[in-house]
Amino acid sequence: MNNRLRELRAELNWSQADLADQLAVSRQTINAIETGKYDPSLPLAFAIAKLFGLSIESIFSPDE
Amino acid sequence: MWKDYWCAGTSRSYWLLSGALGVAYVLAMMLEVQLDASTPTPLRVLAAVFPALLILGLAAVEFRRIRNTDELRQRMELEAGMLALAIGVPVLTAIGLLNEAELTGIPFIMGVPILLLIYIAAQVWTHRRYQ
Known part of the structure; x- marks a missing residue:
């Protein structure tokens, strides 16, 4: 799955640690999502979407 | 980063409890190897079963830690x-x-x-x- 997490985080000048704190996950989780090594659970995807004020599908998209 | 990894989900009570159970396991093993045929049977049974209970305790502590991650x-x-x-x-x-x-x-x-x-x-x- 592809995602725009790194891009959205950069727009707000947040570090991975900042984002991790707001989502109550580890920095490693944010890094793994950004690098595509880990796909978040649905609750975490919803939390990410809510934090950025976007829909899930505008952040995450399936592999072509 | 490694500290974050190994300490994830831990608390002071986790370290105290797992440390105490670990030390108790080592002591139980040291006692176990000292026993021989002259040792009363109930004590030998207790020495044989006790480490298994300690391992169960350690597993429970670890399970709780993982649930906090x-x-x-x-x-x-x-x-x-x-x-x-x-x-x-x-x-x-x-x-x-x-x-x-x-x-x-x-x-x-x-x-x-x-x-x-x-x-x-x-x-x-x-x-x-x-x-």
């Missing part, structure tokens, strides 16, 4: 646990059978430390996989 860490722990089981059980079986055939003389009490080492190695592997 985030979803990626839980996945990593699951992968590490399954990997440790997949490698550890054949290794311990082979050691047991080699001992049975009198080709090796690895003490039975080394089983838990061997399994623990395999589990730690599996954790390092899963950690690197998601880095």
Whole structure:
């Protein structure tokens, strides 16, 4: 799955640690999502979407 | 980063409890190897069963720690646990059978430390996989 997490985080000048704190996950989780090594659970995807004020599908998209 | 990884989900009570159970396990093992046929049977039974209870306690403490971690860490722990089981059980079986055939003389009490080492190695592997 592809995602725009790194891009959205950069727009707000947040570090991975900042984002991790707001989502109550580890920095490693944010890094793994950004690098595509880990796909978040649905609750975490919803939390990410809510934090950025976007829909899930505008952040995450399936592999072509 | 490694500190974050190894300390994830831990608390002061986790370290105190797991430390106390670990020390108790080592002491129980030291007592176990001192016993012989002249030791009263109830004491030998107690010495044989007690370490198993300590291992159950350690497993419960570890289970609680894992439940306090985030979803990626839980996945990593699951992968590490399954990997440790997949490698550890054949290794311990082979050691047991080699001992049975009198080709090796690895003490039975080394089983838990061997399994623990395999589990730690599996954790390092899963950690690197998601880095």
